[in-house]
Amino acid sequence: EIVLTQSPDTLPLSPGERATLSCRASQSVDSNFVAWYQQKPGQAPRLLIYGATSRAMGIPDKYSGSGSGRDFTLTIRRLGPEDFAVYYCQQYGSSPRTFGQGTKVEVK
C-alpha cells in the first residue's frame, strides 16, 4: 500500500500568514489522485481539494493544491481563525486508499 507522510506534524502560524503543508507518497500516485481534507474537533472531515489541484464546491480560493508524482502541497493563503484545524492528505489512485497522519495548523 502507498504510505503518505505529511510534514510538519504541527505548524504554528499567526492569522494572516500563509500555510504550506506537504504530503509525500512512498511511490508515485496514479493520475495524481490526491485529496486534502480539513477536520475540526468533533467534526467530520471536509473535502477541500481533489485530483491534487481541484477545489471542492464551496471551498474558497485561498486554498490551493499542487504537486504530482510523489510530492503534493496544500497552500492556505492568509490564515483566518476558521483555518486552524488538522489537515489530512489522501491518495485514492491505488487500493487501499490511504491517509497521511495529518498536519495540525495551530495559532502561534
Next chain:
Amino acid sequence: QVQLQESGPGLVQASETLSLTCNVSGDSIGSGYHYWSWVRQAPGKGLEFLGSILYGGGTLLNPSLRSRLTISVDTSKNQFSLRLHSVTPADTAAYFCARDLGRSGSYNAHGFWGQGTLVTVAS
C-alpha cells in the same frame, strides 16, 4: 443534497461483532453510480480507510482488516452497513460513512460525510 447518518450501538464487548449502518438521503445507493465508504478515527489519532462498496461493482477492503470486515448494501432501505468481527479495544474509534464526490477517476475522493459515531469496545 446527499446526507449520510451513521447509526448503531455505542458500546460493543470485545470478541463480538461491531455493526453499523449508514442511512442515505438525497441519493440512491442502488443507482450504482458512487462508491460508499467507511473511515474510522481512533481517539486522538488520524483517519483510517476501512473499505468501500459500489452497488453492482463489489467491495474494496483495507487488507489489514479484510479478514474481519464486511461491507454490504440494502437498496430497499437505501443504506449500507459495516460489520467488523472479533473486535478488540483497538477498534474503539469514531466511525464515519462517506460517499465519493463523483463516479470515477479524480472524483473518487470522499465528498460527503456523515457526522460520525463513536464506538467503544469494552474489554
